[in-house]
Amino acid sequence: MVFALLACTVADSASEVEGAETGASATIEVTVTQARDTPVHRVQWSTPSAASGEVRYGTDGLASVIADDTESTEHHLWIAGVAAGAEWTLQVVSEADGETATSEVITIPAASAPPWVLAPTLTVPPADEVEGFQLCAKTGPQSGFITMLNRDGAPVWWAETLPMASYRARYDNATATFSWMEAGTEGGEPSFVTSTFDGVQTRVPAPPTAHHDFAMLEGGGFVTLALDDRELEGVTVRGERVVEVAPDGTNRTLWTSWDTLTWPGDAGKKNEDGTVEWPHANSMHYDAAAGKILVSLLYVDSVVQIDRATASLDWRFGGEGSDWTIEGESFAGQHGPMSFADGAGMALLDNGTPGQVEDAAVARVYDLDPEARTASPRWSFDAGGAHTGVLLGNAEWLADDSVVVNWGSAGMISRVDASGDTRWEVAFGLGTYTGFSDHVADLAGAKR
Known part of the structure; x- marks a missing residue:
């Protein structure tokens, strides 16, 4: 119009x-x-x-x-x-x-959202200090879509994606563009999709085994997770690597799990085709200012930090063989780590021991001492144990010391303050995974 x-x-x-x-x-x-x-x-x-x-x-x-x-x-x-x-x-x-x-x-005139954009229920109205937008990738067996929600839980922008293909979307305010990765669909090659508000899309080829998560890089490139298969003791073990992808689709490996971890022979998830997933990277975070990449490794209960410039491992946080001492409660089966405060803090969603569906998910924030390599719990929130057996999800620390908790397969997103009070919450309901979500402070006025 x-x-x-x-x-x-x-x-x-x-x-x-x-x-x-x-x-x-x-x-x-x-x-x-x-x-x-x-x-x-x-x-x-x-x-x-x-x-x-x-x-x-x-x-x-x-x-x-x-x-x-x-x-x-x-x-x-x-x-x-x-x-x-x-x-x-x-x-x-x-x-x-x-x-x-x-x-x-x-x-x-008013614009109506199409039927495939599932608007959530606003279960906790926004407190006065709650501003900004929440960018979500929702996926299910029949459909997938990207949507941006305002503080009232109403969609303000959307794009349709392939079913079970996109767990994360990113927004770049400098270029007024959205990006997501379409991966893992039958018969299709993985690719990074970048879209303007009006749907003009460009695609960059992703590594053939790219999966789960990615981040946007300066200058139009991407960094992503990809499988790195090795034959060990007659078994194909699906290891992991972190790959940087240039705008023309060329790529380089920054890190592989085989340089850091040794498969113990009885760990990981055994698939129907006989392959074993281990250690299963499930999410990542890129700190552009520091040039550091965090990767969550599910089956070893660890987060590793990779230095992009040197393509080397900085440290391993959590799990057996951790380079850090965690004082107090640790975590297991985690997703969605992020660093903040120049590396002096980390937030993540503790999903609980993989396979233990009775474990309640807990959002955790740690204070980090990089020199001493010690971590102490600053804050945690478990929603009263309401969300068990959670897949996917993430915890995102904001500058006002609140945390946006995406409960993944529970289909809910909460914003919780430092006192543990829920200041905003939306619920999509079971059956719609909210994957990973990103808080976007400002959308309006992009000059493109």
Whole structure:
């Protein structure tokens, strides 16, 4: 759907405006284009001379403002964050040489989410301090989709994916693009998919055995998990490697589990085809500032840190052979680790011993002393033991010292403060895995 109009104001100043006589009306041409079937819209406008500008918008008046401070004659802004089902309005304002041009107020009809976008139930309404968005990859046997939720649990953007193919999606605010990995589907080659708001996609080939998780790299590349099979004692053991993938699809191995671990011969998960999964990397986190990659290894109850620049192992955290001393409660069967505070903290979801379905999942945060290699529990949250036998999931520490806990196969996401109080929660219900989720502080105004 496209709206086009000429919005005029009178320029009474003696200063000249290109394309208009002194004292005549200056015009702004505004085009508003819907991004596919979503509530996201692209606002474009032209000015006769170089000008700054802003878009004022909202569902109840024009309270939100997104600015484009770059002086130019052509302006492009994505307006994202309006919920599905909501009608809203916008107005463009541009200024040059002390003169202001203001468009008419444009009404944008409500966009409805398609049936395959399963909107969650808001089980705990947001506290005042809860802001931002939650990006989720949901997958099941019949369908898969990516969705961005606002603080009310309403979808503000979505994209359909293949069933049982994508556990994680990422958003890059600098380029206003989403990325996800489609892997493990029958007859299809794994690939990294990057999409604009309006669905223009590019694909980069992923390693043939890429699985579970990935992270975006600076400059358009990716880092991912991939299997590394070895024949041991007549058995194919599915080890792991961490692979960096360039934008052209070429890749290099940064680390392999065989350089660090020795298969004990009786560990791991035996598959129907006779192969054994061990140690089973299930999730990862990339700290771009430090150039460090965390990888969760399920069947050895460990997290390892890889240095991207040197392609070498820094340390192993947790489990037998840990390089760290964990004071207090440790973890098992973990997913979704992340580092924060320049490596002085780690958050993860302790899913419990693999195969022990009665174990309750616990979100844990540790304070780390990198020099002494000691870790002490800062915080934990188990939702009263409500979530047992959980697969996937992650714990994400936020700057306000709250933690977003994605309960994976339980189909719930909670935001919990440092006191253990739930400040926001949504539930998709059993049968819809929420995979891994990412908190996104701001969506609106991406200049692309």
